Amino acid sequence: MLTVFGSVALDTTRTPFEIRERIMGGAATYASLAASFFSPVSLIGVIGNDFPNSYYKLLEKRLNLEGLVRHSNKKTFFYDSSFDYDLSHRTTNITELNVLEDFEPAVPTGYINSKYLYLANNDPDQNIQIISKFKHPELIVCDTIEFWIENKKTSVIKMIEKTHGVVINDQEARLLCNNSNLVKCGRELLSYGPKFVVIKKGEHGVLFFYDDTIIPIPGYPLESVVDPTGAGDSFAGGFMGYLIANKSKDLLNDIQLLKESILMGSIMGTFAIEAFGTDKLFETTKLDIMNRFELYKKMLSV
Amino acid sequence: MLTVFGSVALDTTRTPFEIRERIMGGAATYASLAASFFSPVSLIGVIGNDFPNSYYKLLEKRLNLEGLVRHSNKKTFFYDSSFDYDLSHRTTNITELNVLEDFEPAVPTGYINSKYLYLANNDPDQNIQIISKFKHPELIVCDTIEFWIENKKTSVIKMIEKTHGVVINDQEARLLCNNSNLVKCGRELLSYGPKFVVIKKGEHGVLFFYDDTIIPIPGYPLESVVDPTGAGDSFAGGFMGYLIANKSKDLLNDIQLLKESILMGSIMGTFAIEAFGTDKLFETTKLDIMNRFELYKKMLSV
Numbered sequence: 317m318l319t320v321f322g323s324v325a326l327d328t329t330r331t332p333f334e335i336r337e338r339i340m341g342g343a344a345t346y347a348s349l350a351a352s353f354f355s356p357v358s359l360i361g362v363i364g365n366d367f368p369n370s371y372y373k374l375l376e377k378r379l380n381l382e383g384l385v386r387h388s389n390k391k392t393f394f395y396d397s398s399f400d401y402d403l404s405h406r407t408t409n410i411t412e413l414n415v416l417e418d419f420e421p422a423v424p425t426g427y428i429n430s431k432y433l434y435l436a437n438n439d440p441d442q443n444i445q446i447i448s449k450f451k452h453p454e455l456i457v458c459d460t461i462e463f464w465i466e467n468k469k470t471s472v473i474k475m476i477e478k479t480h481g482v483v484i485n486d487q488e489a490r491l492l493c494n495n496s497n498l499v500k501c502g503r504e505l506l507s508y509g510p511k512f513v514v515i516k517k518g519e520h521g522v523l524f525f526y527d528d529t530i531i532p533i534p535g536y537p538l539e540s541v542v543d544p545t546g547a548g549d550s551f552a553g554g555f556m557g558y559l560i561a562n563k564s565k566d567l568l569n570d571i572q573l574l575k576e577s578i579l580m581g582s583i584m585g586t587f588a589i590e591a592f593g594t595d596k597l598f599e600t601t602k603l604d605i606m607n608r609f610e611l612y613k614k615m616l617s618v
Numbered sequence: 619m620l621t622v623f624g625s626v627a628l629d630t631t632r633t634p635f636e637i638r639e640r641i642m643g644g645a646a647t648y649a650s651l652a653a654s655f656f657s658p659v660s661l662i663g664v665i666g667n668d669f670p671n672s673y674y675k676l677l678e679k680r681l682n683l684e685g686l687v688r689h690s691n692k693k694t695f696f697y698d699s700s701f702d703y704d705l706s707h708r709t710t711n712i713t714e715l716n717v718l719e720d721f722e723p724a725v726p727t728g729y730i731n732s733k734y735l736y737l738a739n740n741d742p743d744q745n746i747q748i749i750s751k752f753k754h755p756e757l758i759v760c761d762t763i764e765f766w767i768e769n770k771k772t773s774v775i776k777m778i779e780k781t782h783g784v785v786i787n788d789q790e791a792r793l794l795c796n797n798s799n800l801v802k803c804g805r806e807l808l809s810y811g812p813k814f815v816v817i818k819k820g821e822h823g824v825l826f827f828y829d830d831t832i833i834p835i836p837g838y839p840l841e842s843v844v845d846p847t848g849a850g851d852s853f854a855g856g857f858m859g860y861l862i863a864n865k866s867k868d869l870l871n872d873i874q875l876l877k878e879s880i881l882m883g884s885i886m887g888t889f890a891i892e893a894f895g896t897d898k899l900f901e902t903t904k905l906d907i908m909n910r911f912e913l914y915k916k917m918l919s920v
């Protein structure tokens with residue numbers, strides 16, 4: 317069982333072509349839904365009194381929501397952003413923390429034997445605390461964001477020390493390691509202790525660092541992007557889910573499987589961005605996913 | 619024999635770490651030098667009365683310069699540019715066309731049986747004219763730049779119609795095809811007639827289009843970049859040189875060889891940018907090149 321801890325949000329997303337208001341979003345939402353195609357997923361998070369019941373019901377069908385707290389006096393974390401014409405740059409319009417402001421995450425008893433843990437871009441101190449609640453975690457992977465790097469850099473590094481893997485985007489890696497060269501950043505991140513590091517470069521794919529090995533992996537060439545929100549989180553979820561579902565005994569020493577899981581992460585990222593919000597993660601089928609995954613592997617094998 | 623037609627320049631290149639004045643540069647210079655590790659190369663171009671003899675002698679050791687005209691009354695094409703802190707953005711300070719202004723390229727008789735032709739980012743009408751001078755060209759590949767797309771778009775497309783392959787960077791592809799999505803751009807470029815299209819994305823690698831096949835290829839993860847000038851031109855030269863040197867009978871139908879040649883192009887790009895100007899293309903050895911090429915192939919085969 318995979319436990320995912322992170323934000324569940326209501327997003328207003330504006331592209332030059334369409335505006336969608338208060339749709340379901342959040343890092344944990346995307347990651348959980350993407351992972352759920354491959355593995356049972358248990359969510360830890362919080363929503364407010366304005367979180368539509370219809371959304372809750374959609375999530376309930378796919379995820380274990382025992383750890384999703386509903387706050388009766390506050391609103392759901394809200395994020396309003398706009399994309400530019402070619403959907404490559406996002407501007408934040410409004411961020412309302414709401415329920416996240418003083419959230420103290422708790423781990424339900426039913427979760428504490430979960431072997432696999434994905435910690436989204438939460439407060440690194442909270443992520444560290446969450447890790448300590450699990451009995452025998454075999455695989456802990458975390459993400460982070462600029463805000464925490466700028467405000468709690470020491471905690472971010474402490475958090476990374478406690479994980480087996482880091483999934484982080486290029487700008488965050490550069491900021492955290494204070495170096496513009498991603499190869500150097502990857503090495504630096506590995507030196508904090510994790511077994512592997514995945515630096516995400518959006519449509520350009522990832523750099524995968526594992527011991528002394530660096531593997532550049534190109535992105536899947538996608539023709540139609542509707543809403544780039546959630547690509548990185550869906551990547552992380554797809555990666556974790558596939559890895560868990562196909563694990564052999566020594567999960568962390570199977571570099572081929574780790575690489576295949578990265579490919580699946582990329583594929584889940586492509587599905588996320590082909591429609592607004594999480595729509596496509598509800599509409600798509602496992603067959604669609606496997607077909608695109610096979611096509612991607614074929615492209616890379618020429 | 620590969621014939622390369624394009625600019626030979628004197629460059630003043632400014633990075634935040636060092637400034638080098640009037641060093642040897644130009645699209646054809648980089649492409650020819652990169653290709654010369656694999657194949658005999660004949661150059662078509664023009665230099666002025668200020669082109670240092672020491673530079674000429676360096677070129678002479680590696681290339682057939684019969685088609686390199688020296689203008690006695692004018693200066694060499696001069697380009698002065700500055701890079702930002704992370705060497706990812708270039709600002710043009712000065713462009714002096716000088717000898718290029720009214721250059722009428724001629725093809726020496728000794729070149730006209732050349733089977734392989736690389737046309738750098740020249741005036742597309744000149745490239746078209748040059749193509750017509752060759753007797754039995756088997757492989758014609760061209761590049762272009764924003765200036766020609768903006769000023770001679772019809773000629774650029776006419777030029778592409780007459781080639782077997784296009785090597786173009788991402789921004790140019792977007793501008794030419796008026797579409798921000800590179801997959802759509804690649805398909806559009808193929809529809810103009812060439813057998814293959816390579817869209818270069820700098821450090822992020824390339825997208826390779828061949829019939830209905832799209833192959834994303836990641837860049838080689840390079841740790842130290844000194845001067846990004848010439849990466850794309852060296853890519854094109856390395857690609858052409860390796861392709862010619864390893865060709866089988868039906869060069870244009872060997873997708874594996876085309877892909878391997880793209881890998882070698884990327885490798886030659888990495889060498890070009892590890893030192894200022896063309897320095898590394900003179901200092902490096904075939905053994906260094908083959909070692910990095912094998913390492914790159916190994917990375918991609920995991």
